Amino acid sequence: RKEVEQDPGPFNVPEGATVAFNCTYSNSASQSFFWYRQDCRKEPKLLMSVYSSGNEDGRFTAQLNRASQYISLLIRDSKLSDSATYLCVVIGGSGNTGKLIFGQGTTLQVKP
Amino acid sequence: ETGVTQSPTHLIKTRGQQVTLRCSSQSGHNTVSWYQQALGQGPQFIFQYYREEENGRGNFPPRFSGLQFPNYSSELNVNALELDDSALYLCASSLGAGLNEQFFGPGTRLTVL
Numbered sequence: 001r002k003e004v005e006q007d008p009g010p011f012n013v014p015e016g017a018t019v020a021f022n023c024t025y026s027n028s029a030s031q032s033f034f035w036y037r038q039d040c041r042k043e044p045k046l047l048m049s050v051y052s053s054g055n056e057d058g059r060f061t062a063q064l065n066r067a068s069q070y071i072s073l074l075i076r077d078s079k080l081s082d083s084a085t086y087l088c089v090v091i092g093g094s095g096n097t098g099k100l101i102f103g104q105g106t107t108l109q110v111k112p
Numbered sequence: 113e114t115g116v117t118q119s120p121t122h123l124i125k126t127r128g129q130q131v132t133l134r135c136s137s138q139s140g141h142n143t144v145s146w147y148q149q150a151l152g153q154g155p156q157f158i159f160q161y162y163r164e165e166e167n168g169r170g171n172f173p174p175r176f177s178g179l180q181f182p183n184y185s186s187e188l189n190v191n192a193l194e195l196d197d198s199a200l201y202l203c204a205s206s207l208g209a210g211l212n213e214q215f216f217g218p219g220t221r222l223t224v225l
Contacts, residue, residue: 004154008152031211032211042218043114043216043217043218043219044155044202045216046213087154098143098145098168098206098208098209098210098211098212098214099145099157099168099170100145100147100157100204100214101157102147102155102156103154104153104154105153105154
């Protein structure tokens with residue numbers, strides 16, 4: 001079983017749609033959680049951190065459920081510029097390496 | 113831009129050859145992590161260097177080795193290249209080896225023929 005699992009998609013949605021991505025992780029001792037965005041042939045960039053209380057940044061809302069080991073990202077009012085791959089990322093539960101563990105990524109294509 | 117640079121941008125090698133990839137960390141950062149991203153996959157952790165010492169290693173064979181210099185720039189060396197080593201190699205710099213945000217460079221795309 002992969003340490004971080006995501007539905008690879010692709011998700012094809014019209015502009016203005018609401019889309020949700022899900023992610024599960026296997027290590028219950030994981031400490032920190034993130035969503036990264038990666039544009040085609042570019043490096044990953046931090047989109048937002050994810051907290052147990054849930055957090056929102058404009059049109060983006062992230063949720064963490066530690067009991068279910070489940071992370072989600074909700075994008076409201078999708079824009080063409082949101083088209084990218086969204087990577088669920090967990091920092092490993094042991095040691096102090098700060099090793100980022102990435103999911104496979106979920107591809108989003110927003111169409112006019 | 114993150115201030116993290118990598119060279120070269122692209123590289124083509126043949127099986128059995130050796131390659132060295134370079135990364136310059138963001139100013140003030142003392143930690144560099146290296147990741148391998150195969151096509152259609154998320155990045156996989158190779159290893160991390162903190163203050164010139166290896167500080168954690170992923171599931172990669174010993175032919176993947178690294179180095180960090182006193183200015184905190186870093187090299188990734190891969191010996192005896194295999195076809196499956198074809199990937200985007202990303203380095204990320206951070207301040208400290210723990211939970212601090214990692215900033216990625218643009219990557220080096222390696223093709224092994």
